[in-house]
Amino acid sequence: xxxxxxxxxxxALADPHRRGMVEHLSAGPATVKALAAPTAMGLPxxxxxxxxxxxxxxxxxxxxxxxRTYSLSSGALRTIGDWARSQEAAWSKAxxxxxxxxxxxxxxxxx
Amino acid sequence: xxxxxxxxxxxVIERQLPGSPRxxxxxxxxxxxxxxxxxxxxxxxxLEDKFDFRPAGLEIKRWRTPENDELTFHAFYLxxxxxxxxxxxxxxxxxxxxxxxxxxxxxxxxSDGLTRLKFTEQAVFLAGEGVREQRVAGTExxxxxxxxxxxx
Numbered sequence: 001x002x003x004x005x006x007x008x009x010x011x012a013l014a015d016p017h018r019r020g021m022v023e024h025l026s027a028g029p030a031t032v033k034a035l036a037a038p039t040a041m042g043l044p045x046x047x048x049x050x051x052x053x054x055x056x057x058x059x060x061x062x063x064x065x066x067x068r069t070y071s072l073s074s075g076a077l078r079t080i081g082d083w084a085r086s087q088e089a090a091w092s093k094a095x096x097x098x099x100x101x102x103x104x105x106x107x108x109x110x111x
Numbered sequence: 112x113x114x115x116x117x118x119x120x121x122x123v124i125e126r127q128l129p130g131s132p133r134x135x136x137x138x139x140x141x142x143x144x145x146x147x148x149x150x151x152x153x154x155x156x157x158l159e160d161k162f163d164f165r166p167a168g169l170e171i172k173r174w175r176t177p178e179n180d181e182l183t184f185h186a187f188y189l190x191x192x193x194x195x196x197x198x199x200x201x202x203x204x205x206x207x208x209x210x211x212x213x214x215x216x217x218x219x220x221x222s223d224g225l226t227r228l229k230f231t232e233q234a235v236f237l238a239g240e241g242v243r244e245q246r247v248a249g250t251e252x253x254x255x256x257x258x259x260x261x262x263x
Contacts, residue, residue, distance in 0.1 A: 084236075
């Protein structure tokens with residue numbers, strides 16, 4: 001068994017900031033800046049956390065122009081529990097956007 | 112050859128929405144309003160986009176990700192009661208492989224001038240076994256190989 005690999009994976013998810021980033025990424029790919037913003041985390045600190053997640057096989061990254069985009073690695077979502085959690089997080093985020101959109105657009109008057 | 116069991120799960124999300132059920136319903140029924148909150152990935156190319164919101168109507172979306180992989184969403188509306196209820200079945204596939212199939216029930220109830228949303232998803236999850244079957248040939252060293260894949 002590759003105990004070291006498992007250790008790295010568990011280490012990657014042991015930190016609440018990193019779990020927050022994973023939850024964020026479950027709704028879709030994001031840049032370092034977007035991932036750092038919700039907790040007012042500095043960019044160097046966010047980069048460090050993302051490096052740990054990448055080494056743990058939880059996320060992958062891709063450089064597009066000047067910015068680097070992170071996404072969940074497909075291998076990280078292989079149990080139904082992972083999948084259900086990521087679905088729930090994605091819907092939760094979508095419903096936040098729904099509530100915001102409902103406030104932005106006025107109700108139609110009754111005829 | 113091992114026969115894998117497929118897995119089922121369900122989850123419920125409840126929310127208070129700002130506005131009447133009549134207002135909330137429009138955000139499912141009207142494509143331009145639905146687009147404001149549902150599934151926006153600016154870096155995915157849209158290959159197909161159909162939206163036929165009525166009982167027995169289909170909603171189909173097909174995208175290509177920047178990695179050049181195709182992702183599809185097929186939904187079939189089973190029941191629609193304006194301002195009250197929407198029931199639909201949907202499946203998601205990635206690179207031609209089915210990831211999941213679900214039944215979704217959306218309930219909208221008026222509550223003090225606002226709307227109570229209850230979202231229930233009952234799902235069959237297929238990707239876990241599919242991914243495992245596809246990537247791991249043989250079962251003896253399966254776990255070791257799986258761990259290696261995760262580490263890549």
